[in-house]
Amino acid sequence: MFFQKTIKSKIILSGVGIHTGKKINLRLIPSQRDTGIVFYRKDKEFPIKAKLPFVVDTSFATTIGIDGIKIRTVEHLLATLHAFGITNLIIEIDGSEVPVMDGSATDFARAILKAGIAKQGKTIPLLKITKPVFYEESHSKIIAKPYKGFKITYKIFYEHPLIKEQLLTLDINEQNFLKEIAPARTFGFLKDIQYLLKNGFAYGCSLHNALVLDEKGVIGENLRFKDEFVRHKILDAIGDLYLFGFPLQGHFIFEKGGHTSHVNFLKMLIESSCYELKEKQYFNFELSAQVV
Numbered sequence: 001m002f003f004q005k006t007i008k009s010k011i012i013l014s015g016v017g018i019h020t021g022k023k024i025n026l027r028l029i030p031s032q033r034d035t036g037i038v039f040y041r042k043d044k045e046f047p048i049k050a051k052l053p054f055v056v057d058t059s060f061a062t063t064i065g066i067d068g069i070k071i072r073t074v075e076h077l078l079a080t081l082h083a084f085g086i087t088n089l090i091i092e093i094d095g096s097e098v099p100v101m102d103g104s105a106t107d108f109a110r111a112i113l114k115a116g117i118a119k120q121g122k123t124i125p126l127l128k129i130t131k132p133v134f135y136e137e138s139h140s141k142i143i144a145k146p147y148k149g150f151k152i153t154y155k156i157f158y159e160h161p162l163i164k165e166q167l168l169t170l171d172i173n174e175q176n177f178l179k180e181i182a183p184a185r186t187f188g189f190l191k192d193i194q195y196l197l198k199n200g201f202a203y204g205c206s207l208h209n210a211l212v213l214d215e216k217g218v219i220g221e222n223l224r225f226k227d228e229f230v231r232h233k234i235l236d237a238i239g240d241l242y243l244f245g246f247p248l249q250g251h252f253i254f255e256k257g258g259h260t261s262h263v264n265f266l267k268m269l270i271e272s273s274c275y276e277l278k279e280k281q282y283f284n285f286e287l288s289a290q291v292v
Contacts, residue, residue: 008116015099021203075239129250
């Protein structure tokens, strides 16, 4: 049985968007039961649900939006909420992208733990994988299997001497996330920078908020883990999986995945008969008076 949760007190954070390059202010506001996770564009006075139907782009980040109003790079914050079991929250933001902080989820995790987590006295249904389901596209493969818990296995391969093949399996809970996954930073390759800039990405990318790799290794930074790259992929997957809006029970196995394959897998799974959700309904997303 999982209880709905929110945070005990308001959280204020600020940082730079890794793609927009703009400074962004973020407020996490406690919310009442059955609210769900709602982003609120303060500059547009517009709410956007953190739900699969509202994903509008998966190029180099997960972007949600409605009618041209978007919020990019939601995955690291959503991963933290997922791992900590936060089900109800208003995320007030004054720009079009969640700040990247240091490229990991550590700042989000520490801020939430400092604010405290409040159990709300009402349960939330689990989305349980009941039989194996397989998804494949291009070079990506994703499998979900029944499992009494929430486990992720991720395998990546890059033609780079520092990465090559990395594989990690981890049961996801608050403690493991905080220690093993949250500190893992986003990464990219120096050879791709000009392409990214030309296409409207990575304007805020720096050696302070991303692991940048040249032909030999990471420029100017030490790795926090030898396999930090696959750990960050798990971070992304935890965030993208929370677009279901419910806690998950199952073993999710990814091979060479990314935001696009994550989201396409979710779309296929939600239309399948391979899961059980006792209450097949979405939360009520009316904004409360707490949004100011």
